[in-house]
Amino acid sequence: MMRKFVRNILLVVILTKGFVLFGQGERLGSPNIIIIISDDHTRQAISAYGSTIALTPNIDRIAENGFVFNNAYINNSICGPSRAGLLTGKYSHKNGYKDNENSSYDSNQDQFVNHLQKAGYQTAWIGKYHLGHNPKGFDFWEILPGQGHYYNPDFIQMDGKTIRKEGYVSDLIEDTAEKWISERDKDQPFCLIVGHKATHRTWMPDIQDLRKYDDVVFPIPETFYDSYQGRKAAQVQDMTIRNTMQMSYDLKMYSEDTKDGNITRMNDNQRKDFLGYYNGLKDSLELHKFEGDQLTEWKFQRYMRDYLATATSLDRNIGRLLDYIESEGLKDNTIVIYLSDQGFYLGEHGWFDKRFMYEESFSTPMLMYYPGNQKKGTTQLNQMVMNIDIGPTLLEAAGLKVPSSMQGSSFLPIVEKPNVKGRAALYYHYYENGEHSVSPHFGIKTARFKLIRFYKRVESWELFDLENDPNELNNLYENREYKGTIKLMKRKLKKLLQTYEDEQALEILNRKL
Structure with a gap:
């Protein structure tokens, strides 16, 4: 015992x-x-x-x-x-x-x-x-x-x-x-x-929660219409609300005879309540006939509510x-x-x-x-x-x-002891090269800066000054004023790669673009 x-x-x-x-x-x-x-x-x-x-x-x-x-x-x-x-x-x-x-x-x-x-x-x-x-x-x-x-x-x-x-x-x-x-x-x-x-x-909300946010109009994020200037990997991704989010699969604007497996597994009462709610939204959408930015912003509001x-x-x-x-x-x-x-x-x-x-x-x-x-x-x-x-x-x-x-x-x-110091730097590595067309990449984050190396789908570097650019819109990698910062960040990144024994990333780090 x-x-x-x-x-x-x-x-x-x-x-x-x-x-x-x-x-x-x-x-x-x-x-x-x-x-x-x-x-x-x-x-x-x-x-x-x-x-x-x-x-x-x-x-x-x-x-x-x-x-x-x-x-x-x-x-x-x-x-x-x-x-x-x-x-x-x-x-x-x-x-x-x-x-x-x-x-x-x-x-x-x-x-x-x-x-x-x-x-x-x-x-x-x-x-x-x-x-x-x-x-x-x-x-x-x-x-x-x-x-x-x-x-x-x-x-x-x-x-x-x-x-x-x-x-x-x-x-x-x-x-x-x-x-x-x-x-x-x-x-x-x-x-x-x-x-x-x-x-x-x-x-897919629970039936009791379907209408919880119906009366809320969510603010459009300030980066919602980002042009991705200077960020090659962001330019080729496929995860936008405008182009990627699907009206039927994601937003439940189903056809009359939908065979969606999420719906067919419901019992009669669940299906009646669920489809009754979303079919009403679909009818309203068809009356408005939104296009362009109006349709994108409608999709955003529906996404947020769901x-x-x-x-x-x-x-x-x-x-x-x-x-x-x-x-x-x-x-x-x-x-x-x-x-x-x-x-x-x-x-x-x-x-x-x-x-x-x-x-x-x-x-x-x-x-x-x-x-x-x-x-x-x-x-x-x-x-x-x-x-x-x-x-x-x-x-x-x-x-x-x-x-x-x-x-x-x-x-x-x-x-x-909440005053004890935490990590001085973080390491990250994303590998998948299919879904949403996001390029594999790895990088380092410190309290102020973030350095990212994209590879395979896109070959590029990105540097962000998080203190002055928290939304990560301005890639500073080609900015001569940050040459010293880039050199220091690469040295720190290499040390992390060696510590964590990421041989693949080390090989890519040493490549010339």
Whole structure:
């Protein structure tokens, strides 16, 4: 029988990072862990980050007497590689999962959950996994096949069978999460990862949330009509609201006899309510006969309403989980962390989707609550941290050794002493060369500057002064005044490539354009 712990602690990770303290800096031993991961939920849509376009009261609760990480970033801005980075604490070239098109994830490799298991933790992953169909390192799992569906989704069981559950996906994932917590061995610590599908394309709100933002007119982002001057990769992308976003697939302006699989799997009542709403919008659109910029801006408004309404159910179910933890008497020994796979574009640069190393995509929301925090209210942390730091952080919080093979670094010291410095520079590498025509690229970000090297689809360099150009519109790479900065940034980039052993990027770095 497992030894009785001095204190039984629960750590909740909601796509963010966390750890536990007690009293005057004394750490709690063997904390329970819950990781909640959303998909494509950007910090521009979270009120704890100052968003004025949406309210997320339950996500905000995580930061109450806790932390908001204002500079949290992703190793590779796409869902599968980001989750692989979270689990392994490694960059894509080390964990083997570089993109969603050609890579396959080896779930037998070393992951932070394996170390928790060995230390006596019960581990589980529930919801969207997107790293194959056979998770390892978990005592229990129930996952969506691939991206899954919003309505009446299928779930793969541990015996390999697939079952269909009737209802809305965010509700069903939360139901299973609460069931697993209630049935766990209460004498052992646990680590639960809750993977939400929301807010992934095609943004299908729950029936009860369809009209939530109908009366809201969203401001057009100042970069909405970006011309992409001086940025070759941005000029060839295919992720604009104007040209890429589809009227039927994305905005639900369906034909009368639609065979869309998202609709055909609905029951009669779901279909009646859902199509009744969107068919009414389609009738109104046909009366207006919008064209050009008017049509593009109509598409933007519809996108925003669907996206944020979809996030409403995500936030509500996070609230359910927080309420459940409190009702079970777990709040006082539970760490809660929330984050997303990556950021997302809400019309900035005229885009939706992610992938680029630009701020809206490269960044991720990350909030953390932990018990024993002596400070009241929310603490804003501006140190730079990454998703690959989460595994090392949780292992340190559990009193376990962090494997030397992990490339992430624990940010536990930052939480214990918010004046501690974070990373001086961040490294990023995106590999996929198909979807949305985004060119593969890698780069470095410091507090002020960002240097990016695009390759394959586009061969080019970009340099941005984030202090004077936060929207990243002015590529300074050809500006002679920044020759010294470019030389310094390249030297720092090369050092990171050597540290992380990214041989492919090193070879490209040494090429002459």
